[in-house]
Amino acid sequence: MNKNKKFLLLTVLAVFSLVLAACGFGGEKSENSSSSDDGKDSGSKTKEINLAIASEPPSLNPGLAEDTTSSAILINIFEGLTVSDANGDPTPGMAENWEMSDDKKTYTFHLRDAKWSNGDSVVAGDFEYAWKWALNPENLSAYASIFYPIKGAQAYNEGNGSADGVGIKAEDDKTLVVTLENPTPYFLELTGFKTYLPVNQKVTEANKEWYADAGKDYVTNGPYTLGDWKHSDSIVLTKNEDYWDASNVDIDTVNIAMIEKESVVATNYKAGKLDYIGAPFQTVDLNVIDEFKKDKSLRIKDQASIYWYKFNTKDKIMANANIRKALTLAIDRQTLIDNVTKGEQKPATGMVPVVIPGFENDRGYMKDNDVDGAKAALEAGMKELGIKDPKDIKVNISFNTSEAHAAIAQYIQEEWSKKLGISSQLDNSEWQVYIDKLKTGDYQIGRMGWVADYKDPYTFLETFDTAKNGNNQTGWENAQYKGLLNKAVAEVDEAKRMDYLKQAEAIIMKELPVAPIYYYTNLSVVKKNIENLDPNPTGDIHLKYVKMK
Numbered sequence: 001m002n003k004n005k006k007f008l009l010l011t012v013l014a015v016f017s018l019v020l021a022a023c024g025f026g027g028e029k030s031e032n033s034s035s036s037d038d039g040k041d042s043g044s045k046t047k048e049i050n051l052a053i054a055s056e057p058p059s060l061n062p063g064l065a066e067d068t069t070s071s072a073i074l075i076n077i078f079e080g081l082t083v084s085d086a087n088g089d090p091t092p093g094m095a096e097n098w099e100m101s102d103d104k105k106t107y108t109f110h111l112r113d114a115k116w117s118n119g120d121s122v123v124a125g126d127f128e129y130a131w132k133w134a135l136n137p138e139n140l141s142a143y144a145s146i147f148y149p150i151k152g153a154q155a156y157n158e159g160n161g162s163a164d165g166v167g168i169k170a171e172d173d174k175t176l177v178v179t180l181e182n183p184t185p186y187f188l189e190l191t192g193f194k195t196y197l198p199v200n201q202k203v204t205e206a207n208k209e210w211y212a213d214a215g216k217d218y219v220t221n222g223p224y225t226l227g228d229w230k231h232s233d234s235i236v237l238t239k240n241e242d243y244w245d246a247s248n249v250d251i252d253t254v255n256i257a258m259i260e261k262e263s264v265v266a267t268n269y270k271a272g273k274l275d276y277i278g279a280p281f282q283t284v285d286l287n288v289i290d291e292f293k294k295d296k297s298l299r300i301k302d303q304a305s306i307y308w309y310k311f312n313t314k315d316k317i318m319a320n321a322n323i324r325k326a327l328t329l330a331i332d333r334q335t336l337i338d339n340v341t342k343g344e345q346k347p348a349t350g351m352v353p354v355v356i357p358g359f360e361n362d363r364g365y366m367k368d369n370d371v372d373g374a375k376a377a378l379e380a381g382m383k384e385l386g387i388k389d390p391k392d393i394k395v396n397i398s399f400n401t402s403e404a405h406a407a408i409a410q411y412i413q414e415e416w417s418k419k420l421g422i423s424s425q426l427d428n429s430e431w432q433v434y435i436d437k438l439k440t441g442d443y444q445i446g447r448m449g450w451v452a453d454y455k456d457p458y459t460f461l462e463t464f465d466t467a468k469n470g471n472n473q474t475g476w477e478n479a480q481y482k483g484l485l486n487k488a489v490a491e492v493d494e495a496k497r498m499d500y501l502k503q504a505e506a507i508i509m510k511e512l513p514v515a516p517i518y519y520y521t522n523l524s525v526v527k528k529n530i531e532n533l534d535p536n537p538t539g540d541i542h543l544k545y546v547k548m549k
Helices: 003-022 068-077 124-135 153-157 201-206 262-270 286-294 321-329 333-341 371-385 403-420 431-440 458-464 479-490 494-511
Strands: 048-053 082-084 090-092 095-100 106-111 168-172 175-179 224-230 234-239 253-258 299-311 394-400 423-429 445-451 514-526
Touching: 048 068, 068 224, 068 234, 090 095, 124 153, 124 168, 124 175, 124 201, 262 286, 262 403, 286 403, 299 321, 321 371, 321 403, 321 494, 321 514, 333 403, 333 514, 371 403, 394 403, 394 431, 403 423, 403 445, 423 431, 431 445, 458 479, 458 494, 479 494
Parallel strands: 048 253, 394 423, 394 445
Antiparallel strands: 082 090, 095 106, 106 175, 168 175, 224 234, 234 253, 299 445, 299 514
């Protein structure tokens, strides 16, 4: 080995060691480390697990969080009225029990005796305050629409009503009454969602920036507290001994490193520095999937989520529906899955994943890899735009920094060039910068995934109900589409409701403000001494259920 190569190798090793140390994994293994794969506890009294996320959580305020990284933390340090189980079904959380009225429009929740981490009692008023805070249009909660099933919520959020007119009422400290606009079959699932989490009203009103850092004002009511938060580096969750169900929480400490590169995460896992890779934390590196398949450690599980490319319909080129159609039809999804993602995903030919009840079958909106259809749509779009040559169409594909997203973008870039003659540039940004680009419309085509907030097709379709929806980001809206969603919301006959939703899906699949790519599977690997570290159908992992052998 020549001197230059040897020096380069030593430099790389030194940098890699720094990465491990910065993520809290450097130095000697503590006596209570749980990362060994021998199936045995180390014998210490405390139990720790080590995880990784790709980036700094954009917000650890339940009312502002809109991404899976933030949600993965929030649902483990706060607890809503309900908590989803391994099947994604709601079970009692802060609400010990509840009743539903005969017309299925009023829920009365009875809170259990529970404490905030500062010793305050969790009261119904904390829920009323948190939910109405998120609905207040001044607070710009991107997920405010998740409350729209509640009477008066949409009117208040859109500036046409008042907070007093919202059907959320703390009758007393232990009783919360919620009145809905219409019967909502999935409402109890919503009450465990991140935006429905409570906050301590007294603390948050005293400090408007309470959620910026770990400390005395970051007060939680879940199975874990925010023990430490080194921004852009690591987060430590510590078991909340005052949590009402603390006796059933097995893991004492959860160390979460922020590691952007999937390849580094995989290396850490194989070195025993991490106990799990998979959603909703970091993802399995594409380059080691075959290796994990070979040793039978890779777990593959269908997930109620979709990977898609959003089109900015305010852009001159992307405003053309035929151009969007051409780009969508030209993608060979099955080959992408077989050769790039390798996770047994399913080609997405609709907006709603086939694991969602009522939408299990292909709805016939398009076929995968329809090259003839793509060329016909391209020709029509070019004529409408007055473009003579496909080479004159240049587009940008934006994505957040990730080896997987880059590989997918490169594949699709080649597809569009080879089949349509359209050239594209790749534009990657770190997560927070990328999210800001989508919000401000500073993109042409942008990747995004959507994980079901609840097990119902409405969670995928509602996102595009209006251009103002904080999670839409395409600028697209359609009055007929919105009308069908409204009909579905008001319909009590489930068969008719599903028909309205399928009609709405047909409209958005005709206009294609997004290009569906594939329906996710969750790929994960976990150390043999860890049990129940597995996402439910909506991609959540509740760490309170995790056990160590």
